[in-house]
Amino acid sequence: MCIAQLGWRQGCILSKNMVIQLQNNDEIIKDVSESEKEIIKGANESDLLIVVTHDCDLVHDSFENEPEIEVVLARSVTTENASRFWGKNPRKFQFELQPEQLLYEICVHDRVFIPRKLLLNDSPNSERQLEASLIKQVCLWISKRYFRAAFPDSFNNRITDKFKKKIAEKFKKKGKEITAIYIAGADEEVQGNDMYKIIIKATMQCETFENPVLLREAQSIIDLLEIEFCQCPGIDVAQSLLVSEADVSIDDLRFLKRWDYDHLSFRGDTPDEIAPYP
Missing domain, CATH: 3.30.460 (Beta Polymerase; domain 2)
Structure with a gap:
């Protein structure tokens, strides 16, 4: 079964089993940098690892041309900061996951690249899903690292x-x-x-x-x-x-x-x- 047939799309959340694999099998992430390994291993059960790679690259038919995917860690938090919603803060992004209204926060530095082939081992997390509008917000917010207005x-x-x-x-x-x-x-x-x-x-x-x-x-x-x-x-x-x-x-x-x-x-x-x- 291919990546697309397994249901992987931009905005999908890694399953709990996949996160456990990444955290406990160093061989899988042997080519990941030490700082990225710390991000992966620092994710707890209530946190989310969200795929932000574009759909076209995610399901590309060549693993040689597209060997990796980018995921971002969203940490479960309890304190709301209104200035971090809607991408208003270039380094911290808060959002609520509906319908439970669970609060999460992403740090723009908590992004890692993992082997794309890993997606063949499992389907996305079926318990947690991001709305299309939220996925777009997150990806546009990340792009602000490279494109945002500068004032004199x-x-x-x-x-x-x-x-x-x-x-x-x-x-x-x-x-x-x-x-x-x-x-x-x-x-x-x-x-x-x-x-x-x-x-x-x-x-x-x-x-x-x-x-x-x-x-x-x-x-x-x-x-x-x-x-x-x-x-x-x-x-x-x-x-x-x-x-x-x-x-x-x-x-x-x-x-x-x-x-x-x-x-x-x-x-x-x-x-x-x-x-x-x-």
Whole structure:
């Protein structure tokens, strides 16, 4: 039976038997790096190893051309951090697995490559499955390691530590329903007293945008974001908007840049806390 017939697709979760094999049989993972072995052996029974390799590569007919697959470790956690949902944090990704609403967190560094032939030994985990939309979120989030917006130094340097602390705390507690923050007007380096006049556009999922309570809570964050940006020297907010994802057009994305949590990190710190890609 081939890999496709066994049911393997991008987003499938390794079965418990396969994880045990990987952890206890060093011969199977002899070509895996030591750091990747630690990730595999560190997975416990409640964690998930998720296949993120594209379908076409996953079921390719040549093991010589496609010898490995990439899997990412999702750890079971108990503490929700709203700023880590929807890929808003470039290094940590939290999600809930439905219908049990189990909470998991992925670290972007917890990715390993294992022999693709191993998929011939078993079927995917039948007890745990990721929805298609979640699989896409995870893969797009991983791609942010290579493709994400960069803002000018002169803009980043105007954002005060007071701003970062206040906004980071607010997003951590209340920012779960905000799926993205985009900024326009901060594209070039400026000198001296020249001002940045920016537009902020934040998004929510269509269904949550229709919920008055969730909308009000998200709007309070965007209102605070506008106020705090205006307190930063050399930055003025011309407009701030909170909209449904349905109201963001392809034309909008030509001039909007996605603003992630990296831009809230303190100098010298490693960000561990901020939207879906078009």
